[in-house]
Amino acid sequence: MPGPKSAILRRIAPQLVILAIALLLNVLIFPDFFHIDFRNGRLFGNLIDVLNRGAPVALLCIGMTLVIATRGIDLSVGTVMAVAGAVAASMVVEGHGWGTALLAALLAGGMCGLWNGVLVAVLRIQPIVATLVLMVAGRGIAQLITEGRILTFMNEGLIHLGAGTVLGMPTPILIWVTLGAVAITLVRRTALGMLIEAIGINERSSRLAGINSRVLLICVYLVSGLCAALAGVIVAADIKGADANNAGLWLELDAILAVVIGGNSLLGGRFSILASLLGAMIIQSINSVILLSGLPPEFNLVIKALLILAILVIQSPRIGYLLYMLRAAGPQPQPRPGTADTLPKRKKEAAR
Amino acid sequence: MTDPVRPVLHARGISKFFPGTIALDDVELRLNPGEVHALLGENGAGKSTLIKCLTGAYQRDAGTLLLDGAPINPASTAASQKLGIGTVYQEVNLLPNLTVAENLFLGRQPLRGGFVSRRRMNAMARETLAGYGLKIDPTEPLTAYSVAVQQVVAIARAVDMSGKVLILDEPTASLDRDEVALLFSVIRQLKARGLAIVFITHFLDQVFEICDRATILRNGRVVGDCALAEVSRREVITMMLGRQLEARVHSKKTGTVGKPLVQVADLGRRGMIEPFSLDIHEGEVVGLAGLLGSGRTETANLIFGAVMPDQGRIRLRGTDITIRTPRDAVAHGFALCPEDRKSEGIVGDLSVRDNIILALQARQGWMRPIPRAKVTEIADRYVRALDIRLASLDTPIRLLSGGNQQKALLARWLATNPAFLILDEPTRGIDVGAHAEIIALIDQLRADGMALLVASSELEELVAYSTRVVVLRDRVQICELTGDQITPDTIVQAIADDPHPHAEPV
Amino acid sequence: ADMTIGFSQIGSESGWRAAETTVTRQEAESRGIELKFADAQQKQENQIKAIRGFIAQGVDAILLAPVVATGWDEVLEEAKDAEIPVVLLDRTVDAPEDLYLTAVTSDLVHEGRVAGEWLAEEMAGEDCRIVELQGTTGSSPAIDRKKGFEEGIAGQDNLEIVRSQTGDFTRAQGKVVMESFLKAEGGDTICALYAHNDDMAVGAIQAIKEAGLKPGEDIKIVAIDAVPDAHLAIANGEMNATIELTPNMAGPALDALEAYLANGTEPAKWIQTESKLYTAADDNQAVYEEKKNLGY
Amino acid sequence: MIRSTHLPLLVTLATFVLAFALCASAYPAMLSTRVVANLLTDNAFLGIAAVGMTFVILSGGIDLSIGSVIAFTGVFLAVVLRDTQMHPLMAFALALVIATVFGAIMGALIHYLEMPPFIVTLAGMFLARGAAYVLSTESVPITHEFYDTLQGLYWRDPSGGRFRLIGGVMVLTFLVGIVVAHRTRFGQNVYALGGGEQTARLMGVPLASTTICTYAISGGLAGLSGIVFSLYTSAGYSLATVGVELDAIAAVVIGGTLLTGGYGFVAGTFFGILIMGLIQTYIVFDGTLSSWWTKIVIGGLLFAFILLQKGLTWATQARRRTATGSAAPS
Ligand SMILES: Nc1ncnc2c1ncn2[C@@H]1O[C@H](COP(=O)(O)OP(=O)(O)OP(=O)(O)O)[C@@H](O)[C@H]1O
Numbered sequence A: 001m002p003g004p005k006s007a008i009l010r011r012i013a014p015q016l017v018i019l020a021i022a023l024l025l026n027v028l029i030f031p032d033f034f035h036i037d038f039r040n041g042r043l044f045g046n047l048i049d050v051l052n053r054g055a056p057v058a059l060l061c062i063g064m065t066l067v068i069a070t071r072g073i074d075l076s077v078g079t080v081m082a083v084a085g086a087v088a089a090s091m092v093v094e095g096h097g098w099g100t101a102l103l104a105a106l107l108a109g110g111m112c113g114l115w116n117g118v119l120v121a122v123l124r125i126q127p128i129v130a131t132l133v134l135m136v137a138g139r140g141i142a143q144l145i146t147e148g149r150i151l152t153f154m155n156e157g158l159i160h161l162g163a164g165t166v167l168g169m170p171t172p173i174l175i176w177v178t179l180g181a182v183a184i185t186l187v188r189r190t191a192l193g194m195l196i197e198a199i200g201i202n203e204r205s206s207r208l209a210g211i212n213s214r215v216l217l218i219c220v221y222l223v224s225g226l227c228a229a230l231a232g233v234i235v236a237a238d239i240k241g242a243d244a245n246n247a248g249l250w251l252e253l254d255a256i257l258a259v260v261i262g263g264n265s266l267l268g269g270r271f272s273i274l275a276s277l278l279g280a281m282i283i284q285s286i287n288s289v290i291l292l293s294g295l296p297p298e299f300n301l302v303i304k305a306l307l308i309l310a311i312l313v314i315q316s317p318r319i320g321y322l323l324y325m326l327r328a329a330g331p332q333p334q335p336r337p338g339t340a341d342t343l344p345k346r347k348k349e350a351a352r
Numbered sequence B: 001m002t003d004p005v006r007p008v009l010h011a012r013g014i015s016k017f018f019p020g021t022i023a024l025d026d027v028e029l030r031l032n033p034g035e036v037h038a039l040l041g042e043n044g045a046g047k048s049t050l051i052k053c054l055t056g057a058y059q060r061d062a063g064t065l066l067l068d069g070a071p072i073n074p075a076s077t078a079a080s081q082k083l084g085i086g087t088v089y090q091e092v093n094l095l096p097n098l099t100v101a102e103n104l105f106l107g108r109q110p111l112r113g114g115f116v117s118r119r120r121m122n123a124m125a126r127e128t129l130a131g132y133g134l135k136i137d138p139t140e141p142l143t144a145y146s147v148a149v150q151q152v153v154a155i156a157r158a159v160d161m162s163g164k165v166l167i168l169d170e171p172t173a174s175l176d177r178d179e180v181a182l183l184f185s186v187i188r189q190l191k192a193r194g195l196a197i198v199f200i201t202h203f204l205d206q207v208f209e210i211c212d213r214a215t216i217l218r219n220g221r222v223v224g225d226c227a228l229a230e231v232s233r234r235e236v237i238t239m240m241l242g243r244q245l246e247a248r249v250h251s252k253k254t255g256t257v258g259k260p261l262v263q264v265a266d267l268g269r270r271g272m273i274e275p276f277s278l279d280i281h282e283g284e285v286v287g288l289a290g291l292l293g294s295g296r297t298e299t300a301n302l303i304f305g306a307v308m309p310d311q312g313r314i315r316l317r318g319t320d321i322t323i324r325t326p327r328d329a330v331a332h333g334f335a336l337c338p339e340d341r342k343s344e345g346i347v348g349d350l351s352v353r354d355n356i357i358l359a360l361q362a363r364q365g366w367m368r369p370i371p372r373a374k375v376t377e378i379a380d381r382y383v384r385a386l387d388i389r390l391a392s393l394d395t396p397i398r399l400l401s402g403g404n405q406q407k408a409l410l411a412r413w414l415a416t417n418p419a420f421l422i423l424d425e426p427t428r429g430i431d432v433g434a435h436a437e438i439i440a441l442i443d444q445l446r447a448d449g450m451a452l453l454v455a456s457s458e459l460e461e462l463v464a465y466s467t468r469v470v471v472l473r474d475r476v477q478i479c480e481l482t483g484d485q486i487t488p489d490t491i492v493q494a495i496a497d498d499p500h501p502h503a504e505p506v
Numbered sequence C: 001a002d003m004t005i006g007f008s009q010i011g012s013e014s015g016w017r018a019a020e021t022t023v024t025r026q027e028a029e030s031r032g033i034e035l036k037f038a039d040a041q042q043k044q045e046n047q048i049k050a051i052r053g054f055i056a057q058g059v060d061a062i063l064l065a066p067v068v069a070t071g072w073d074e075v076l077e078e079a080k081d082a083e084i085p086v087v088l089l090d091r092t093v094d095a096p097e098d099l100y101l102t103a104v105t106s107d108l109v110h111e112g113r114v115a116g117e118w119l120a121e122e123m124a125g126e127d128c129r130i131v132e133l134q135g136t137t138g139s140s141p142a143i144d145r146k147k148g149f150e151e152g153i154a155g156q157d158n159l160e161i162v163r164s165q166t167g168d169f170t171r172a173q174g175k176v177v178m179e180s181f182l183k184a185e186g187g188d189t190i191c192a193l194y195a196h197n198d199d200m201a202v203g204a205i206q207a208i209k210e211a212g213l214k215p216g217e218d219i220k221i222v223a224i225d226a227v228p229d230a231h232l233a234i235a236n237g238e239m240n241a242t243i244e245l246t247p248n249m250a251g252p253a254l255d256a257l258e259a260y261l262a263n264g265t266e267p268a269k270w271i272q273t274e275s276k277l278y279t280a281a282d283d284n285q286a287v288y289e290e291k292k293n294l295g296y
Numbered sequence D: 001m002i003r004s005t006h007l008p009l010l011v012t013l014a015t016f017v018l019a020f021a022l023c024a025s026a027y028p029a030m031l032s033t034r035v036v037a038n039l040l041t042d043n044a045f046l047g048i049a050a051v052g053m054t055f056v057i058l059s060g061g062i063d064l065s066i067g068s069v070i071a072f073t074g075v076f077l078a079v080v081l082r083d084t085q086m087h088p089l090m091a092f093a094l095a096l097v098i099a100t101v102f103g104a105i106m107g108a109l110i111h112y113l114e115m116p117p118f119i120v121t122l123a124g125m126f127l128a129r130g131a132a133y134v135l136s137t138e139s140v141p142i143t144h145e146f147y148d149t150l151q152g153l154y155w156r157d158p159s160g161g162r163f164r165l166i167g168g169v170m171v172l173t174f175l176v177g178i179v180v181a182h183r184t185r186f187g188q189n190v191y192a193l194g195g196g197e198q199t200a201r202l203m204g205v206p207l208a209s210t211t212i213c214t215y216a217i218s219g220g221l222a223g224l225s226g227i228v229f230s231l232y233t234s235a236g237y238s239l240a241t242v243g244v245e246l247d248a249i250a251a252v253v254i255g256g257t258l259l260t261g262g263y264g265f266v267a268g269t270f271f272g273i274l275i276m277g278l279i280q281t282y283i284v285f286d287g288t289l290s291s292w293w294t295k296i297v298i299g300g301l302l303f304a305f306i307l308l309q310k311g312l313t314w315a316t317q318a319r320r321r322t323a324t325g326s327a328a329p330s
């Protein structure tokens, strides 16, 4: 039986390859891409930028991966970012410390997540619609807090979360890497991961097997809200101001995209947070290509769309199956335990 | 084999590989016109896979397919339907969101001026179903009816579409006697019309009753092709299993009936099941008998908390307990192996290992993960004990054959070491070998002091393991049989007092 | 109130826009006018719906801040039919002039030109590599301010725009894009930044600081809008110039309207607001104090 | 007897009537033909696109690209009419073909490569909008006498409301959509696909052609919607109709269609559109909401409608025999 280590490696191999290609594209456009130096007390270089700028999406996709694993989707994360940023900013502007502000922001994000969770798990509203409500209304709430302006602040502690460094390393990088590691450990060292997968694949069966699917569902949306809140605080801290109008705008789509590029199915079930995080970095590398290319901005979307399409086509299960068949071509394919996952999947059925 | 008649459908050298499995290996199947051909084999032998290869649901990896002597290559089920091959696949494969009539006529709706004529479609559906003794409203959604009704609709659809060949994959698994009899009379009519029929089932009685010839599969290979008049039951079983099936004398009801474990008083839910009371003792198997739709499944679901009762109470070992969700029930040591394994049992994309451990892990809570080594050990133990056929423990459970899925579900609940085990149709779709094993297992569990409640449509089976049988009719408990009263005849008698076996649904 | 006016606002996508809304409200209130406000969430179709709604309610006049120049003929005609005068705020439309009463706007191209001319003068013939932060791709301020700036620096061979990318009018994107400019071009080779609005410039200032350079000295910064934070930055020496886009479009608009409704005085078809240039020479701290409560 | 399957439709209808009555009691001016005419005209393009979206959602998919396709079509028409001598009708045909083919390609990717619709159409959304930018970032006005002729086609009722051609096109689209969904084999196949892809396949539904046609229809209707939008605004603008896909999804869902596919009605979407239009009209009539309260109120009303619908459905279902276990299909 293959060890868990090699299984993980096999799982994330496609993402690693794609990330390598995306970085290579960057190098082709800008040969100095990998150059990192120490400037002004901080690590300075394009690679650091990719890690740093990818932080919000990376944070979002931790929660989003879990939500998607339960067959849900959370469209409200971008808005929750705005709300959390606004809350944190208004707290420090009113003179509270950065710790209190951070807590308040997390509380706000948690409440948003809870609201989504209750709508989905208790009222049984379809996730996409349930979270659409907050996606629309939440930005209004954020603007209500900031009264529509960019609420600037000077609190060093809060700013440090977004624009500061620890030992030269930008804080956002440390935050998302740490949180990612914690999340991965939490779901894989406990039974949470499996239980979440179970309710994502077949909620009814899981409920009958004694899983508390309702609480678990609420929890994933809660986590998603918390992650979004943290991302919101980072984004606000980065520009020293809460921009309720634009913070996190359309970022939910990037987060979902990252999860999908991470090879996770939107139909729920098996998931990998690590792969999603790689997906986030892939997206950020693509953004970096666009910025470094120096092409006029009218081409941004076309380039992004084409690159994403290429990635998805490469990753499509059907292509994977074809490759598998090519490798296994021959009159008597050897039984290969554990590779059944490469089969084309049509999971829709399983969950009804 | 020099058959004088040319076979309607002739499959030669069919092979099908799945990653990790050789599902079919050089299989030959000859279907003569006007014959009912049984396809037999253990769970996982490859029966369903074979018919999927014949009808274009899977693409075969090798072999030729001749229809009336001409080679065919159906690329999809639609193509095979056009060629006159009608099929009922294992598990009901109809669409829950469409009405009965829409399901019946999907893809071949009566048209008027290019548009679907619903009026005519509904009228035709009513007429078709009446031929099967079903007086139901075809404009209702399919899900308004029980699995049995759905199965009949699926059969009616396939029959309607089969110009030359009709393939039935375990159509009788969820039917009761009357419906089976009806189905057989339909099959005989079709046979007289010269149709070739493939019939898959695990009920050997039915095989010998209706079939002319049989092809027997084992591990994806043909091990026998014979006229049923010329072989004995015993020989067929031996071919299927590759060994003799020890005739087990059911060491009936040894061990002692202990204290009452679960006492149900006036439990009921309006519109679903009338209030009922039931005591189940340790070391006792209570059988639930009744016609389809008599409320057995509802009874089980109510006790397990899968459906919230609106009245009544449950006592466990003399103390009142509240069960609002299956989770509460599991916490109290209850277990329920549900009837509909596809939508209520398996978690398709999880591995067999995870599926087996699921209930135990859910009871332990997420904080206390069961170590991987222990999980593997438990799963291994039950795979061996129940003889579950699989490529590896990491195989997603949806890739297992139907019978093996059922066994894995049984393993899930046995792993929780329940005090009270509810089994709803535990042997549905299970092969003869495993059937005997499961009955032996139920006996064993009872002798070890577990309390069991088993709902089953197979009376012989109920008689074999029940210490007491509760008979339901129209969602009301009508009587209880004990000791020597428990024979298939008395049960049938108790049920048969019902004047309207096919009552219209409310 | 004896007069009801409908105001179809684009949305609240920026601080400037919020300020415009605030000022309009204040102006209406001080004149005793009842203002029906409709936020269009950046969508033209919503603005059209709002105008039709105003017509159905029978308001006395309509203020419209059009999100885009085209596509108003039909609905303006309906307003004209219903004899409701329409005044355009901060942007004009491509419609026959008789369909609206007047337009109170600044000249976007002119703003860009002022910025370009300021930079040309500031550099005084020295070589300068300029990076540009554009507004949202496709929006008229982005297009016009780019055009104006290019006109402003036309004929100056020493000035060259080396990189131009969109920063979506936001602080966050301004910072991100500036970061990539600094890396792609090398911080010390960039001599000036032109941003289509102040928010992007403020974001870029932070990126420049993080790269260890001095904004305003190492890299000259000119932007448009003159929001309070820009004044603050100029006061701190981190920014060099900004061109004001006044949020008080409603004042002149309501003046014209009141005159028209009172005795039919036809106002000029275009009331241009001033595009004032602020540099370090002005008392930016004072302007900041004055502006900071306007809802920016 | 009321069919259980028609319940969501009736609930939506009831919700609309109730909501209209409430609005009219607050603002009597809303009870005019003018408002009705506005509802039809102003929501024409959204309604047309939502018909396509209904088909896609019924089949169990989703199409996020429609907003971008509408914008692209508009810019395409404007640029073609500006730069060439082509007659608008010819340009319309060309635009429809492009949009339909675009949808079909997405459908083919979804089917043959087994990629999730959400992501394929998301990429489609980027691509279409990107293509619009590449054609022109500036808003391009359309000045063609044929456009003036089309825009001049309206019926003016005495109170001043104008029932315009595009409103008629929307109503016609809905009627055709209803017939296609319920009276053709293709429509039935779409429902079947939404009910369960694997089962539908075993029952002989041609998955490939159904999937591709569904997305082609959605693309084509988005193209038609783009034409209507260009008539509505006499221009093509690459930044137009951002986020219209979400409005369309909301309308479809409010109209009682399940996002998981298989259950719902095209007619329901019509009332969904009207309800959304009503919300906006109400907000304009109110006129006191600030920008942020507008958003909060829209979200709140959306929630209220969903809840109302859920409640009505539950209440009616409770009286019927419930099947087993968990509440509603989610
Ligand atoms: N899609 C698949 N991928 C991988 N393995 C499969 C797949 N479908 C079936 N198998 C395997 O092929 C073998 C034959 O399965 P099949 O369903 O044909 O058995 P069966 O004879 O119909 O059994 P039963 O009586 O239980 O229905 C089994 O071992 C099963 O695990």
Ligand SMILES: Nc1ncnc2c1ncn2[C@@H]1O[C@H](COP(=O)(O)OP(=O)(O)OP(=O)(O)O)[C@@H](O)[C@H]1O
Pocket: B136, B144, B145, B146, B147, B148, B149, B290, B291, B292, B293, B294, B295, B296, B297, B298, B339, B457, B501, B502, B503, B504, B505, B506
């Ligand atoms: N032959 C039939 N004709 C019409 N309706 C039926 C028929 N059989 C069942 N039903 C309906 O299906 C409902 C559910 O039956 P269900 O299958 O749960 O009962 P059951 O006693 O568990 O039978 P089984 O387990 O054998 O399917 C019944 O309440 C009844 O309304």
Ligand SMILES: [Mg+2]
Pocket: B047, B048, B049, B090, B401, B402
């Ligand atoms: Mg089978």
Ligand SMILES: [Mg+2]
Pocket: B296, B297, B298, B339, B424, B455
């Ligand atoms: Mg049952």
